[in-house]
Amino acid sequence: MNILEKNDKVKVRARSVKREFQIKNRQGKNQPLVVLEDFDLDIQEGEFLTLLGPSGCGKSTFLNILAGLDKADGGDILVDEKPLEERSYDRGIVFQSYALLPWRTIIKNLEVGLEIRGISKETRREVARKNLERVGLAAYENQYPHQLSGGMKQRVAIARVLAYDPAILLMDEPFAALDAQTREDMQIELLRIWEADKKTILFVTHSIDEAILLSDRVAFMSSQPGHIREIIEIDLPRPRTEEIRNSVEFSQIRKSLWALLQEEALLNQSYGAFI
Amino acid sequence: MKSKSFDYKKLLFRSIGLILFLVLWEIAPRLGWVKRLYLQPFSEDFMALVHLILNGKLFPHLFMSLERIALGLLLATIIGVGLGLLVGYFQRINQALDLLFQIFRQVSAFALFPVFILFFGFSEVSKFGIMLWASLWPVLLNTSSGVHDVDAVLIRSVKSMGGSKLYIFFRVILPATLPQIFTGIRLSGSYCVMAVVVAEMIGAKRGLGYLVFNSRESFLYPDMYAGIITLAIVGVTLNFILVAIEKRFTSWRVA
Structure with missing residues (x-):
C-alpha cells in the first residue's frame, strides 16, 4: 500500500471490519457464516477504486456497510476520519437493478435526492436537467422508467446520484445486467463523467477487464472470510479510451489478475468440501 | 386511438355471453320452461324498471342505497388503508394480528347481522356494521400485503440518499403500494354492494334491498327483478368508476 505514503487524503479508512451472518445448517440450526474478517482498506479522496473478487467473497457486503444499509459486527470504518454514520447525505449508490422509482418520470427520479435535502423546486428541476444532459438523456425527461432500455435506465440512475453530489459514489456491479455492447459503452461513459470531477468511487465488479479499464487501483478480495488479498495499481494513462484494452500493459495486468482469480477459485474448491 | 368501429x-364480441343470457331469460318463461308468475320475460321486467324510473319510485331507493354504499366504502377505505399500512409496515404487529384477520375475513358479514341487530337494533349502525365487515378485509389485507411486497431495492436506494423513515414511507412505500390499495378498494366496492342488499332487507324502509325484498312480499315480482337489475347496474358502474380512478393514479405501470 505504498500509495498511502504519498500523503494523499484518505477518504475512507476501514480497519479489521468483520461481518457475519446467521445461516441455517443441514440440521436446521443457526450457524455463523463469517463473510468479512480482518478487512482493511483505505480509499483515497478522488480515486477510482474497484473491489474485485469471486462471487460470494463479500465485496457487496462491504459496499452495503459503507452505504449505511448494513452494519459491521466489528472493526472501524472512518469517513473523513469520523466514524461512519448510518444516515448520511454523503453517499450515492448505483445498483445493478437501477432502483428507479417507477411512478416518477425520469426528471422526477433525478430530483429525489435533492428533494430529501430540501432544495427548492426550481433549483431541483434546474440541477436535475443539467445532470440528465450530462448523461445525454435530456430528451427523455418526461418518460417513465419502464419506457427506457436497461442502459438508459442505468444512465438515469447515475445521473440521479450525481445530481445531489455526494462525496462518495458506490457502484454495486452497475453494468452486470447489461448486454456486452451496452456494458462497454457504459464503461466509457462512466470514465468520461468521472474525469470531469474525479469523485471518489468505490466500484464492485467481478469482471477483470472492467476493473482494469476503470480503476486507479484494484483491490483484489479473497473469500471465506472475505478480506483484501492484494491491491494492484493500474498505471494506465488517463483519459482512457476503448483502445487501451488492446495495449500490452493492459493484457499484462489482466494476466496477473487472472492468475490471482484462478488461485482463488482453486482455494474455494477445497473450502467447498467443508460447507 | 383506436377507430370507433x-x-x-369488440364490445359486441364481449357481450355474447350477456346477450345469450338475456335471450334465455326472454324465452324461458314464454316457452313455459319456468313458471311465468315467478320469472317474467326480460322485456317485461325491463319495462317494469322503466316504469319505476318514469314514475320516480325507483329514485328514493336508489339514492338511499348509493348513499349507504358510498359511506360504507369510504369508511372501509379509510380504516382498511390506515390499518393495512400500519400492519404492513410493522411486521411485528402483522405477525400478532394476521391469524385474527385471516379468521375474521372468513366470518360472513351476514352471519354477524343478527349480532349487530342484537346490540344496535334495526339501526343504521347495524347496517354499516355489516357493510363495513364485508368490505373491510379486502382493502386491509391488500394494502398490508402491498406494503410487504414493495421492492426492497427502492427503499435501500432512497435510504442511501439520506431519506428519512417518514420520507421513505410517504414517497416510496405509499406510492409503490397504491396499485394494490386500489385493487383492494375495487374488491371492497363489490362486497359493499352485496352487503347493502342484505342490510336493507331487514328493518329498512328504503333502499334497493328493501325494494327487492318488499316487492316479493307484495307479489310485485317484475319490480323485484327491476330492483335486482338496478343493483347489477350499480355494481358494474361502481366498478367502472373505481377502475377509471385506479388507471388515473397508476398510469405509470407497465401495460
Whole structure:
C-alpha cells in the first residue's frame, strides 16, 4: 500500500471490519457464516477504486456497510476520519437493478435526492436537467422508467446520484445486467463523467477487464472470510479510451489478475468440501 | 386511438355471453320452461324498471342505497388503508394480528347481522356494521400485503440518499403500494354492494334491498327483478368508476 505514503487524503479508512451472518445448517440450526474478517482498506479522496473478487467473497457486503444499509459486527470504518454514520447525505449508490422509482418520470427520479435535502423546486428541476444532459438523456425527461432500455435506465440512475453530489459514489456491479455492447459503452461513459470531477468511487465488479479499464487501483478480495488479498495499481494513462484494452500493459495486468482469480477459485474448491 | 368501429366490434364480441343470457331469460318463461308468475320475460321486467324510473319510485331507493354504499366504502377505505399500512409496515404487529384477520375475513358479514341487530337494533349502525365487515378485509389485507411486497431495492436506494423513515414511507412505500390499495378498494366496492342488499332487507324502509325484498312480499315480482337489475347496474358502474380512478393514479405501470 505504498500509495498511502504519498500523503494523499484518505477518504475512507476501514480497519479489521468483520461481518457475519446467521445461516441455517443441514440440521436446521443457526450457524455463523463469517463473510468479512480482518478487512482493511483505505480509499483515497478522488480515486477510482474497484473491489474485485469471486462471487460470494463479500465485496457487496462491504459496499452495503459503507452505504449505511448494513452494519459491521466489528472493526472501524472512518469517513473523513469520523466514524461512519448510518444516515448520511454523503453517499450515492448505483445498483445493478437501477432502483428507479417507477411512478416518477425520469426528471422526477433525478430530483429525489435533492428533494430529501430540501432544495427548492426550481433549483431541483434546474440541477436535475443539467445532470440528465450530462448523461445525454435530456430528451427523455418526461418518460417513465419502464419506457427506457436497461442502459438508459442505468444512465438515469447515475445521473440521479450525481445530481445531489455526494462525496462518495458506490457502484454495486452497475453494468452486470447489461448486454456486452451496452456494458462497454457504459464503461466509457462512466470514465468520461468521472474525469470531469474525479469523485471518489468505490466500484464492485467481478469482471477483470472492467476493473482494469476503470480503476486507479484494484483491490483484489479473497473469500471465506472475505478480506483484501492484494491491491494492484493500474498505471494506465488517463483519459482512457476503448483502445487501451488492446495495449500490452493492459493484457499484462489482466494476466496477473487472472492468475490471482484462478488461485482463488482453486482455494474455494477445497473450502467447498467443508460447507 | 383506436377507430370507433373496432371498439363496437369488440364490445359486441364481449357481450355474447350477456346477450345469450338475456335471450334465455326472454324465452324461458314464454316457452313455459319456468313458471311465468315467478320469472317474467326480460322485456317485461325491463319495462317494469322503466316504469319505476318514469314514475320516480325507483329514485328514493336508489339514492338511499348509493348513499349507504358510498359511506360504507369510504369508511372501509379509510380504516382498511390506515390499518393495512400500519400492519404492513410493522411486521411485528402483522405477525400478532394476521391469524385474527385471516379468521375474521372468513366470518360472513351476514352471519354477524343478527349480532349487530342484537346490540344496535334495526339501526343504521347495524347496517354499516355489516357493510363495513364485508368490505373491510379486502382493502386491509391488500394494502398490508402491498406494503410487504414493495421492492426492497427502492427503499435501500432512497435510504442511501439520506431519506428519512417518514420520507421513505410517504414517497416510496405509499406510492409503490397504491396499485394494490386500489385493487383492494375495487374488491371492497363489490362486497359493499352485496352487503347493502342484505342490510336493507331487514328493518329498512328504503333502499334497493328493501325494494327487492318488499316487492316479493307484495307479489310485485317484475319490480323485484327491476330492483335486482338496478343493483347489477350499480355494481358494474361502481366498478367502472373505481377502475377509471385506479388507471388515473397508476398510469405509470407497465401495460
